[in-house]
Amino acid sequence: MEIPPGDQPLGAPVGRRVFLGLVGLGAAAVAAGGPLSAVLSRVQAKAAAHDPTGLSGLIPGGGWRYYSVTGDFPSVEPAAYRLRVAGLVDKPLSLSLADIAARPRTTVVRDFQCVTGWRVPKVRWSGVTLASLIEAAGPLPSATAVLFRSFDGAYTESLTMKQAMRSDVLVADTLGHAAVSSEHGGPVRMVVAPMYGYKSCKWLSEIRLVPRLVPGFWEQNGYDQDGWVGTSNGRSDAPT
Amino acid sequence: MRPPERLARFTPAERFAHRAVAILGLILTVSGLILYLPELSLLVARRTLVEGVHVVAGLLLPLPVFAALLSPAFRADLGALNRFVPSDWSWLRNRERRVGVLPVGKFNAGQKLAAAAFAGAGVVLFGTGIMLLLPTQLALPDGLRQGATIVHDATTLALVALLVGHAALAYRHPEARRALRTGTMDVAYAEQNYSEWARASQGRPRNEP
Incomplete structure (x- = not known):
C-alpha cells in the first residue's frame, strides 16, 4: 500500500545508494584480488598461529580445502x-x-x-x-x-x-x-x-x-x- | 463501519517471490558452507554433487525476483524500501522504535537497510559466482579469479550473519511471518510497528504531529 503522493516527502533513495555501494565495493575488491589475497593469506597464517579455536580458518583465503570426487573420504586399515x-x-x-x-x-x-x-x-x-x-x-x-x-x-x-x-x-x-x-x-x-x-x-x-x-x-x-x-x-x- | 481486523499486506506474487528466494537461498547457504568449511566438506564429501546443486540454485535465484517485478505491488514495495524519510533515521537511533510512537511506513528503516544489503550481496555473489564457474571461458587473469574467490567467500560470511539476524527477528515477530504466509497482518500489530502504513491501509487521514 503506497503512501499517497503529497502526503509524505518521497525521501532519499538510501536503499539504492546502499545497494550500489555494496556492488561497487564488491567489484573493487574483485579488481584488487591478487594483492588482497596475499594480505589475507598472511593475516590468516598469523591468526592461525595464535588461535586455539580454529576460527581463524574462517578467514577467506587461507588453508587447505579438501576435495573428493567420490561420495566420501575413503580410509583403509593401515x-x-x-x-x-x-x-x-x-x-x-x-x-x-x-x-x-x-x-x-x-x-x-x-x-x-x-x-x-x-x-x-x-x-x-x-x-x-x-x-x-x-x-x-x-x-x-x-x-x-x-x-x-x-x-x-x-x-x-x-x-x-x-x-x-x-x-x-x-x-x-x-x-x-x-x-x-x-x-x-x-x-x-x-x-x-x-x-x-x-x-x-x-x-x-x-x-x-x-x-x-x-x-x-x-x-x-x-x-x-x-x-x-x-x-x-x-x-x-x-x-x- | 467496523475496521477490519487484518490488513492486506502482501500479494501472492510477493509471497511467492519471498518463498522461492528463501528456499533457493537456504539451499545456496547450506551447499556453499559445505563447499567452504573443511569440516563440513569432510562430513559430506560428494563435492561434484554439492557443487552442481549450488550452481543450479544460484542460477535459478534471480528468476523469482525478475518474475515478481511483473507485479505492480512488488515494484511498489521496492520503491518503499528504497526511500528513506527523516523519521527512518530517528527509528534507527531510537530504542523505543517498536511502540508506535515513530511514524513507520510499510517497512521500517532496518528492513530497508537489510533489503538493500541482501540485494547488494546477491548481485555480488551472483557476479563472482559466474566468475568462479567460468574462469577459463571468461579468460580471467589470476588476480581477478583470486579476487572473485575472496569476495564470494567474504560476502557469504557477511550474508550468513545477516540471514541469522533476519531469521532471529522473524522468530521474534510471528505476525510478520504470518503476513508473509497469509498476506494479511493483524491491525493492532500493524498500528504498533507500521503506524503510517496501517493508517493509510485503513484510509484514515494522516495524524498531524
Whole structure:
C-alpha cells in the first residue's frame, strides 16, 4: 500500500545508494584480488598461529580445502594397505606401509597450489621418490607413461615417464611430521611438487607403467595434462 | 463501519517471490558452507554433487525476483524500501522504535537497510559466482579469479550473519511471518510497528504531529 503522493516527502533513495555501494565495493575488491589475497593469506597464517579455536580458518583465503570426487573420504586399515607397482615392469611390487617406510626417505618442502586458486605455503612432505619405486620394479623399455589409481575407486592421474622420474615427485606417507591423514589422501598419496594439486593422486593404490599416456580424471574434464604450476590451465601463479 | 481486523499486506506474487528466494537461498547457504568449511566438506564429501546443486540454485535465484517485478505491488514495495524519510533515521537511533510512537511506513528503516544489503550481496555473489564457474571461458587473469574467490567467500560470511539476524527477528515477530504466509497482518500489530502504513491501509487521514 503506497503512501499517497503529497502526503509524505518521497525521501532519499538510501536503499539504492546502499545497494550500489555494496556492488561497487564488491567489484573493487574483485579488481584488487591478487594483492588482497596475499594480505589475507598472511593475516590468516598469523591468526592461525595464535588461535586455539580454529576460527581463524574462517578467514577467506587461507588453508587447505579438501576435495573428493567420490561420495566420501575413503580410509583403509593401515595393516591391510598395499601399494602395487605394476604394468610394464620386470618384477611387480606390492608394498605395505612398513615396506615403504623402510626405503630411503626423501623430503620436499614446497608451496601447495590448487588450480582453483588456493595455496598453502611451505608444506613439508616425506616419503620415497616415485623414481626409486619405478627403478626397484624394473621398468620395461616399452613403458612411456605412469598411471596412478586411487582406492577411492574413481580417481586416476598420469605422468610421462620423464616427469615421473623427477626428484620432486614423491610417494608420500608423511605430511608435516605425522602420517598423511585420510582427508589429505592418506595413508599414501602422490605429491607432484611442481604441478597443480590435481596431479597428486590421493589415496594411492596403484602405480602402473603403461605404453601410452592415459588422461586422468580431471584431464578428461578439461584440465591440462602437463599441470605445471604457473604455465598451465590458463593460470600464472608463482611456480612451486 | 467496523475496521477490519487484518490488513492486506502482501500479494501472492510477493509471497511467492519471498518463498522461492528463501528456499533457493537456504539451499545456496547450506551447499556453499559445505563447499567452504573443511569440516563440513569432510562430513559430506560428494563435492561434484554439492557443487552442481549450488550452481543450479544460484542460477535459478534471480528468476523469482525478475518474475515478481511483473507485479505492480512488488515494484511498489521496492520503491518503499528504497526511500528513506527523516523519521527512518530517528527509528534507527531510537530504542523505543517498536511502540508506535515513530511514524513507520510499510517497512521500517532496518528492513530497508537489510533489503538493500541482501540485494547488494546477491548481485555480488551472483557476479563472482559466474566468475568462479567460468574462469577459463571468461579468460580471467589470476588476480581477478583470486579476487572473485575472496569476495564470494567474504560476502557469504557477511550474508550468513545477516540471514541469522533476519531469521532471529522473524522468530521474534510471528505476525510478520504470518503476513508473509497469509498476506494479511493483524491491525493492532500493524498500528504498533507500521503506524503510517496501517493508517493509510485503513484510509484514515494522516495524524498531524
